[in-house]
Amino acid sequence: MESNNKLVFSRRSFIRTSALAGGGVLIGFNLFQACKPEAKPPVDISQLNFNDFNAFIKIADNGMVTIFSPNPEIGQGVKTSMPMLIAEELDVPWDHVHVVQGALDTKNFTRQVAGGSQSIRQGWEPLRQTGATARQMLVNAAANKWGVDPKDCSTKEGYVFNSSGDKLGYGELVKEASVLEVPEEVSLKKPENFTIIGQDVPNVDLDKIITGQPLFGLDYKEDGMWVASVLRAPSFGLVLDGYDDTEAKKVNGVEQIIEFKNRIAVLAKDTWTAMKAKSLLKANWKEDTTLESTEYHDEKLLNLLNGKEFNTMRSDGDVEKAFAQADQIVERVYESPFLPHNCMEPMNFFADVTDQKVRLVGPIQTPEGTARQVATLLERDVEDVSVEMTRMGGGFGRRLYGDFAQEAALISNLTKKPVKVVYTREDDMTAGIYRPAIKYKSAASIKDGEITGYHLKEASVNSNMYGLIPNFFPAGAIENYRVDVAKYNSNITTGAWRAPYTNFLSFAEQSFFDELAEILNKDSIQMRLDLLEKVKGTEDERIQYSPERLQNVIKEAVAKSGYGNAAEGVYQGFSAYYCHNTHVAEVADVVMENDVPIVKKVTCIVDCGIVVNPLGAKNQVEGGVIDGIGHAMYGNFIFSDGAPKDKNFDTYHLIRINETPVVETHFIQNDYAPTGLGEPTLPPAGAAVANAIKAATGKRLYKQPFVNELKVKAPLG
Amino acid sequence: MPVYSIKINGESHSVEADPDTPLLWVLRDHLNLVGTKFGCGMGQCGACTIHLDGSATRSCLLKVSMVDTMEITTIEGLSKDGTHPVQLAWKEIDVPQCGYCQAGQIMSASAFLAQNSNPSKTDIRDAMSGNLCRCASYNRIEKAIETAASKMS
Ligand code: FES
Ligand code: FES
Numbered sequence: 001m002e003s004n005n006k007l008v009f010s011r012r013s014f015i016r017t018s019a020l021a022g023g024g025v026l027i028g029f030n031l032f033q034a035c036k037p038e039a040k041p042p043v044d045i046s047q048l049n050f051n052d053f054n055a056f057i058k059i060a061d062n063g064m065v066t067i068f069s070p071n072p073e074i075g076q077g078v079k080t081s082m083p084m085l086i087a088e089e090l091d092v093p094w095d096h097v098h099v100v101q102g103a104l105d106t107k108n109f110t111r112q113v114a115g116g117s118q119s120i121r122q123g124w125e126p127l128r129q130t131g132a133t134a135r136q137m138l139v140n141a142a143a144n145k146w147g148v149d150p151k152d153c154s155t156k157e158g159y160v161f162n163s164s165g166d167k168l169g170y171g172e173l174v175k176e177a178s179v180l181e182v183p184e185e186v187s188l189k190k191p192e193n194f195t196i197i198g199q200d201v202p203n204v205d206l207d208k209i210i211t212g213q214p215l216f217g218l219d220y221k222e223d224g225m226w227v228a229s230v231l232r233a234p235s236f237g238l239v240l241d242g243y244d245d246t247e248a249k250k251v252n253g254v255e256q257i258i259e260f261k262n263r264i265a266v267l268a269k270d271t272w273t274a275m276k277a278k279s280l281l282k283a284n285w286k287e288d289t290t291l292e293s294t295e296y297h298d299e300k301l302l303n304l305l306n307g308k309e310f311n312t313m314r315s316d317g318d319v320e321k322a323f324a325q326a327d328q329i330v331e332r333v334y335e336s337p338f339l340p341h342n343c344m345e346p347m348n349f350f351a352d353v354t355d356q357k358v359r360l361v362g363p364i365q366t367p368e369g370t371a372r373q374v375a376t377l378l379e380r381d382v383e384d385v386s387v388e389m390t391r392m393g394g395g396f397g398r399r400l401y402g403d404f405a406q407e408a409a410l411i412s413n414l415t416k417k418p419v420k421v422v423y424t425r426e427d428d429m430t431a432g433i434y435r436p437a438i439k440y441k442s443a444a445s446i447k448d449g450e451i452t453g454y455h456l457k458e459a460s461v462n463s464n465m466y467g468l469i470p471n472f473f474p475a476g477a478i479e480n481y482r483v484d485v486a487k488y489n490s491n492i493t494t495g496a497w498r499a500p501y502t503n504f505l506s507f508a509e510q511s512f513f514d515e516l517a518e519i520l521n522k523d524s525i526q527m528r529l530d531l532l533e534k535v536k537g538t539e540d541e542r543i544q545y546s547p548e549r550l551q552n553v554i555k556e557a558v559a560k561s562g563y564g565n566a567a568e569g570v571y572q573g574f575s576a577y578y579c580h581n582t583h584v585a586e587v588a589d590v591v592m593e594n595d596v597p598i599v600k601k602v603t604c605i606v607d608c609g610i611v612v613n614p615l616g617a618k619n620q621v622e623g624g625v626i627d628g629i630g631h632a633m634y635g636n637f638i639f640s641d642g643a644p645k646d647k648n649f650d651t652y653h654l655i656r657i658n659e660t661p662v663v664e665t666h667f668i669q670n671d672y673a674p675t676g677l678g679e680p681t682l683p684p685a686g687a688a689v690a691n692a693i694k695a696a697t698g699k700r701l702y703k704q705p706f707v708n709e710l711k712v713k714a715p716l717g
Numbered sequence: 718m719p720v721y722s723i724k725i726n727g728e729s730h731s732v733e734a735d736p737d738t739p740l741l742w743v744l745r746d747h748l749n750l751v752g753t754k755f756g757c758g759m760g761q762c763g764a765c766t767i768h769l770d771g772s773a774t775r776s777c778l779l780k781v782s783m784v785d786t787m788e789i790t791t792i793e794g795l796s797k798d799g800t801h802p803v804q805l806a807w808k809e810i811d812v813p814q815c816g817y818c819q820a821g822q823i824m825s826a827s828a829f830l831a832q833n834s835n836p837s838k839t840d841i842r843d844a845m846s847g848n849l850c851r852c853a854s855y856n857r858i859e860k861a862i863e864t865a866a867s868k869m870s
Binding site: 200202203205206207209210211212213214215216218219221227252270271272273275276342343344345346391392393394395396424425615616619620622623625626627630648649650654655656657658660662663 | 718735737738739742745746747749750751752753754755756757758759761762764791792793798799804807808811813814815816817818819820823841842843845846848849850851852853854855856857858859
């Protein structure tokens with residue numbers, strides 16, 4: 001095996017091995033530490049015990065490898081792709097590898113990392129090093145047996161070979177390997193020698209999913225468990241003011257009804273009984289804070305945009321001067337509503353709080369943070385709290401928040417019973433932690449036919465864009481550049497939603513550039529390429545994107561989609577965006593049917609570095625693009641008197657199969673370290689579609705959802 | 718509480734439940750057949766799809782008292798070992814992402830293909846429009862149904 005990339009750092013800090021009583025070896029490593037490059041190894045290695053490790057590789061006597069993956073799976077495929085990295089460097093065939101969600105032993109799995117688009121990027125080096133370290137120990141064991149230099153040995157598909165052609169299977173070496181020193185220095189494979197990375201590997205839970213086996217939080221059961229359905233305030237701003245549970249109590253199978261923190265929980269023997277009894281509760285609510293509505297938010301946010309109070313997040317050159325000297329100023333306002341996550345699996349969590357411990361089980365993206373929150377809430381030591389993760393029926397950001405786990409813990413603590421809290425769809429949609437409603441004002445100054453200044457203003461509910469975003473395109477490309485933000489504090493809970501901020505900012509920006517090109521009478525592709533040209537060789541270290549890589553996906557998208565040469569009756573829209581360390585360009589093809597624009601196809605070009613699992617990656621890309629289109633087109637989440645107007649899928653429109661375009665995906669081939677895919681293909685989709693609709697109808701879209709602007713019920717795909 | 722005798726995946730079960738209990742919750746909570754999923758509880762998402770005498774039916778809207786002697790098939794009973802042509806096609810195409818909606822998708826697709834073994838793209842899109850997939854695995858659902866159809870005919 002070829003080697004390069006010598007890396008020297010203390011592997012013993014996060015890897016230890018031990019022989020298993022039943023045969024085989026267990027290799028423990030600390031993924032939490034390993035994934036944080038800035039994390040310091042512990043000073044005294046002998047102080048470490050296995051409870052400090054949270055991920056394991058087991059190599060059995062028969063050479064079969066089990067990887068206990070601690071990363072929460074929310075549908076972005078990390079449960080498949082992260083073990084692929086270990087298996088690659090361990091040099092075993094993928095069909096000898098068995099992946100287990102590492103949640104069986106709560107003691108050993110108390111520290112876990114959250115999923116999301118960062119998992120693969122952060123795990124790229126450490127996971128491969130872990131695999132390579134284990135491989136090296138097996139090689140050393142074989143070399144000892146043969147009495148040869150380990151350097152003269154090689155590995156392939158689960159065997160160690162020496163130069164005389166002898167071979168030993170990993171299973172025959174595990175016993176010896178387990179007592180060897182952990183090597184300080186290992187070599188990683190060159191990308192051209194990868195045998196697993198870059199191959200199509202199906203979802204590891206595929207068999208279980210298609211046969212309906214229990215996997216998800218909602219499927220979790222224990223003897224003696226009660227199901228809790230919780231009545232929460234129907235509006236943000238209301239508090240509980242007494243209730244009558246006479247009717248609810250009459251329902252057969254109801255165990256207990258309790259009030260807690262402005263909520264009422266019904267505990268019953270099964271889910272239906274709990275939900276039914278909850279619907280019979282008669283609660284009184286009184287106004288505590290303002291009951292806000294969408295019109296109210298519109299007014300507040302527009303006032304902010306038109307006002308003077310902003311935080312400046314980045315300022316280059318002199319925007320005011322550029323605007324004062326301009327021949328022309330182009331200014332547009334883009335508007336988006338709140339959005340619920342609507343994970344297909346409604347929120348749920350199990351908690352069993354006893355004097356000895358607090359046991360939590362369920363679908364969560366942030367097990368560690370949740371354990372801490374629950375410990376604080378119940379005034380318990382965090383050591384008493386264990387979190388076991390199930391597979392998740394979607395995340396999209398909603399399962400970063402442990403509010404539902406806290407609820408389960410509170411109820412179990414009060415009742416001293418093991419409880420699983422289950423949300424109805426209505427609960428899920430009305431007790432959300434929504435994407436905040438946001439408005440952008442994009443302004444450009446034009447002098448002698450060129451863009452001389454760019455001023456972006458954001459008015460958002462509760463929180464503003466994170467610090468890296470102002471350093472995305474067009475930062476660095478326009479001399480006078482400023483990003484200002486302002487926010488309105490609402491009592492409506494908001495948080496991360498797939499590709500936070502960029503999911504809408506990208507629409508505003510890429511629509512704006514399309515319109516600028518039109519106003520300047522420029523080719524919109526050439527204009528983007530020219531702007532990016534100016535960023536090349538920049539010494540500004542804050543700039544997040546690579547102008548070369550962004551230019552590259554743009555050119556590739558033009559070539560693959562035939563942009564500019566569309567067939568008769570096909571209207572195309574273009575969009576390119578960088579976020580989550582990945583560069584993406586998309587072209588949407590729209591046709592008109594009965595005066596309604598229909599999105600037929602989207603061509604998507606992605607540069608995410610090395611594609612670890614092309615099959616899973618393609619699935620992510622398609623999902624992101626369609627999700628982006630679905631929400632831009634239909635996502636209409638309106639508040640009135642503090643309550644969401646839509647509470648279930650009868651009136652809230654999620655994109656369906658008959659509204660879905662075909663997504664054609666192309667990955668840029670290169671050797672860059674892999675970057676995330678769960679999010680970055682979503683943001684550009686809205687603008688690609690909006691720009692195509694402009695081409696088809698002449699109408700520019702400034703506000704989501706598009707259906708409202710187009711005054712059509714449902715454009716079908 | 719009344720006791721109902723219902724036939725699921727070829728086996729008879731007797732369940733004690735209120736007459737208005739949806740079959741979905743009888744399957745999930747009384748009989749431990751959790752492959753059938755809860756998504757909306759109002760017939761809008763298709764996550765709870767089962768076969769009732771061979772037709773795709775939303776089990777969240779079907780009260781246990783209405784089942785009577787009709788034959789129920791759930792994802793667990795679609796095939797003995799995951800080898801129904803639709804399940805095989807789902808594997809071949811690697812359809813699922815989070816996987817939560819997929820039992821419902823498979824049950825809708827298999828009932829549909831039993832009626833129409835040579836569907837057009839439009840037929841597929843129409844037939845599957847009652848099943849939501851929040852992960853938007855729609856392109857692959859379409860492809861998998863085409864694959865299954867070609868293998869079944
Ligand atoms: S749960 Fe039955 S259709 Fe949604
Ligand atoms: S695969 Fe996640 S909802 Fe369909």
